Every structure is written in structure tokens, then in C-alpha cells.
Amino acid sequence: MTPAIREAIVLPAALLTVLLAGSIRIAQSTVFAPPSVFALVLGLLLIRVIVQSGALAPEQLLANARSAAANLNGLAVLLALWLASAQVLAVLIPESGLPRIVFAVFLLILLINTAAAAPDRVRLLRSLSVTFGALFLLKFVVLRELSAPGTSGLKRVLQALLEGVTLGSLLQPPSHVATSYLALLSLGLFLVAVFLLPDRGLERSEALVKADLQVRTTPTRR
Amino acid sequence: MSAAPRNDGAIRVAGLVFTVLYATLIGWLFTGQPQTVAQITGGLASTIGAYSVDQQSLADGLRFFRNDQFVEARMAFARADPAIRDARTQFYIAYSYYRQGWGRLYHDDALYGEGLAVIDRAIALAPAGRLVVEDENLRIHSGEELKAELEAGRRREASDFNPMRVFRERK
Numbered sequence: 001m002t003p004a005i006r007e008a009i010v011l012p013a014a015l016l017t018v019l020l021a022g023s024i025r026i027a028q029s030t031v032f033a034p035p036s037v038f039a040l041v042l043g044l045l046l047i048r049v050i051v052q053s054g055a056l057a058p059e060q061l062l063a064n065a066r067s068a069a070a071n072l073n074g075l076a077v078l079l080a081l082w083l084a085s086a087q088v089l090a091v092l093i094p095e096s097g098l099p100r101i102v103f104a105v106f107l108l109i110l111l112i113n114t115a116a117a118a119p120d121r122v123r124l125l126r127s128l129s130v131t132f133g134a135l136f137l138l139k140f141v142v143l144r145e146l147s148a149p150g151t152s153g154l155k156r157v158l159q160a161l162l163e164g165v166t167l168g169s170l171l172q173p174p175s176h177v178a179t180s181y182l183a184l185l186s187l188g189l190f191l192v193a194v195f196l197l198p199d200r201g202l203e204r205s206e207a208l209v210k211a212d213l214q215v216r217t218t219p220t221r222r
Numbered sequence: 223m224s225a226a227p228r229n230d231g232a233i234r235v236a237g238l239v240f241t242v243l244y245a246t247l248i249g250w251l252f253t254g255q256p257q258t259v260a261q262i263t264g265g266l267a268s269t270i271g272a273y274s275v276d277q278q279s280l281a282d283g284l285r286f287f288r289n290d291q292f293v294e295a296r297m298a299f300a301r302a303d304p305a306i307r308d309a310r311t312q313f314y315i316a317y318s319y320y321r322q323g324w325g326r327l328y329h330d331d332a333l334y335g336e337g338l339a340v341i342d343r344a345i346a347l348a349p350a351g352r353l354v355v356e357d358e359n360l361r362i363h364s365g366e367e368l369k370a371e372l373e374a375g376r377r378r379e380a381s382d383f384n385p386m387r388v389f390r391e392r393k
């Protein structure tokens with residue numbers, strides 16, 4: 001795959017598909033939900049971590065030496081990456097109640113912590129896969145199963161008890177199973193897109209991480 | 223000059239066009255919130271002027287409407303305009319809610335409410351918001367008149383208790 005095809009077609013198509021697939025919420029009616037302002041802020045943090053790890057080299061997308069069309073392609077990739085990052089994080093945050101607040105705060109802390117840890121490209125991709133996978137299971141398997149309408153009397157009783165104990169703040173609005181598949185597609189495609197981003201290369205990335213750590217550990221003179 | 227950079231340039235421009243079109247489609251889906259595949263395809267077709275209502279279903283709907291079979295009329299109108307893009311068909315749907323909800327002693331608020339939502343949509347769909355339907359079987363011909371009639375039907379006023387209201391006629 002040539003850089004032109006990757007930057008002009010493959011990456012924008014993949015990232016915009018992440019945005020679209022992640023926005024679809026199928027319940028009693030279908031909703032195309034754009035990412036919230038908070039998700040857009042989290043998306044910026046995620047891009048910062050991606051750049052810091054060397055998984056994305058912005059200078060390979062926007063530079064004076066590149067043609068105008070190439071720079072426009074680079075800009076489109078960066079904007080699409082921002083929106084897609086925000087959308088995958090929005091997909092992982094539950095729709096309502098206490099879990100929504102807990103997941104949002106957890107993601108914020110996790111991204112700040114990842115930025116402080118300054119992982120390299122490979123470690124970041126592993127970390128994102130594990131985090132996304134775990135949050136996907138929590139939201140689309142555990143919470144969804146807890147919130148699904150009870151089929152047996154015992155389940156309905158347990159659900160009523162759970163709703164009473166948590167003052168209705170835990171259970172989520174019911175969603176169609178297709179929403180879960182679309183969310184999984186969105187997450188998987190996002191990881192593939194991050195893998196395909198023009199990276200800094202291993203040596204340069206390690207050098208940047210080392211330099212970053214050195215700056216942090218060097219005591220400042222008063 | 224080698225062929226590769228020329229190809230790269232063409233690929234980059236084609237990619238930009240594709241990206242803009244794809245992003246526009248997503249933006250349209252976010253703002254329009256279509257609920258069915260028919261609404262998506264109809265909406266896209268109407269943006270290039272290729273959308274048209276099913277004339278046979280529209281004729282069926284009008285026949286039911288004139289026979290005061292309003293539920294059947296709405297089903298036929300929905301078939302005629304599945305993408306909800308035709309202002310005239312939506313006007314008839316709103317009118318069917320008005321006629322079905324109209325009563326000498328009281329009006330059905332729920333049906334009038336549905337009618338208001340539909341007439342708002344119809345006015346939004348009409349060019350420059352001007353919706354006029356020339357049909358000699360109707361006594362209301364414009365979107366504004368129908369909307370005013372539906373809103374008046376939902377208001378609680380002193381005139382509601384006027385016994386002379388039983389002599390009023392349905393439009």
C-alpha cells in the first residue's frame with residue numbers, strides 16, 4: 001500500500017466508518033449519536049497519547065515539504081482521527097446513571113495515567129486493546145445482561161431488588177444486540193486504523209520516550 | 223516526470239473528494255436522524271432531485287381520506303412517501319389527524335398533537351416554507367391555516383364552553 005493510498009483513502013475511510021458505526025444506537029428507534037463535548041476532550045487526550053508513543057508522526061501528515069493535496073489529506077486524517085477517537089470512547093461510556101459517571105472519570109484518569117507512563121507504540125496498542133476490550137465487556141455484556149428485561153420470575157425479582165438498592169442508577173436503557181456488534185466493529189477498526197497511522201519508527205520513538213523521561217526525572221534548580 | 227507522482231496526485235484528490243462526501247453523509251445522518259433505510263435512501267435521492275412519491279399509493283390515500291377512513295388513508299400516504307420528503311403528502315397526513323380528531327363537543331388532543339408534528343414537518347419540507355395545496359375538496363389550503371386550526375383545537379378557552387360550538391362545522 002503506497003503512502004498516498006493509505007493517507008488519502010484507507011485511513012479516512014476507516015476512521016470515518018469508526019465514527020459512523022460507533023454513532024448508531026439501535027433500541028426502539030435508531031439514533032445517530034455524535035460524540036459529546038466530553039468525549040471530544042477525551043479524544044484529544046487520546047491523540048496526545050498516540051502522538052507521544054510514536055504511533056502517529058504528525059510531521060508525516062502535515063509539513064512544508066509536502067504538496068497542498070498531501071497536506072489536506074493529512075489534515076483530513078488528523079480530524080477524522082480526533083472524531084473517531086472521541087466516538088470510540090463515547091461508545092464505551094454507558095448511556096445513563098452512575099456507570100456513565102464512573103466510566104467517564106475512569107477513562108479520563110486512565111488517559112492521563114497513560115500519558116504519564118509514556119508507553120511506546122507497541123505497548124500503547126496493547127494497552128488500548130486491553131482497556132477497550134475490558135470496557136466493552138463491562139458495558140455490552142455485564143451491564144447489558146443486568147439491564148435486560150427479565151425472562152424468569154427470579155430474574156425479575158433480582159432486578160427489582162438491584163434497582164431498589166441502587167435507586168435505579170445502575171440499570172441501563174435496553175438496546176438491540178446489533179448495537180453491540182456495531183460497537184465491536186467500531187473498536188476493532190479503530191485499533192487497525194491506529195496501527196496503520198504513519199509512525200515515528202522504533203528508534204526515534206524510544207529516543208523520544210527516553211528524552212521525555214529524562215526531563216521528568218531531572219531535578220530542577222531553584 | 224514519472225507516472226508515480228502523477229498517480230499519487232490523482233489518488234490524493236480522489237481521496238479528498240471521497241472524504242468530504244463521506245463526512246457530509248455522516249453529518250447529514252447526525253442532523254437528519256433518519257429512522258429507516260427508506261428514509262436514508264429517500265433523503266439522499268431528494269438531495270439530487272431524484273425522489274418522487276408513489277402516485278398509486280397517493281391516489282389510494284386520497285380516496286380513503288375523502289371517505290373519512292383516516293387510519294387507512296395514513297397507511298397509504300406513508301406508503302406513498304416512505305422517506306417523509308413530500309410536503310403535499312405530509313399535509314394530507316396532518317389534515318387526516320385534524321379531521322379524525324375533530325368533534326362537535328371536544329377535539330382529540332392526542333390526534334391534534336400528532337397532526338401538529340406532521341404539519342410542522344410538512345412546512346419545513348415545503349420550498350421556502352410556503353405550503354399551499356389546491357384541492358377543491360378541502361376547506362383549508364395552506365400549512366399555516368391547518369397549523370393554526372390544530373393549535374386552536376388544543377387550547378383551553380372560554381369559547382370552549384359556548385353551547386353554540388355544536389353548530390360549528392369541520393373544515
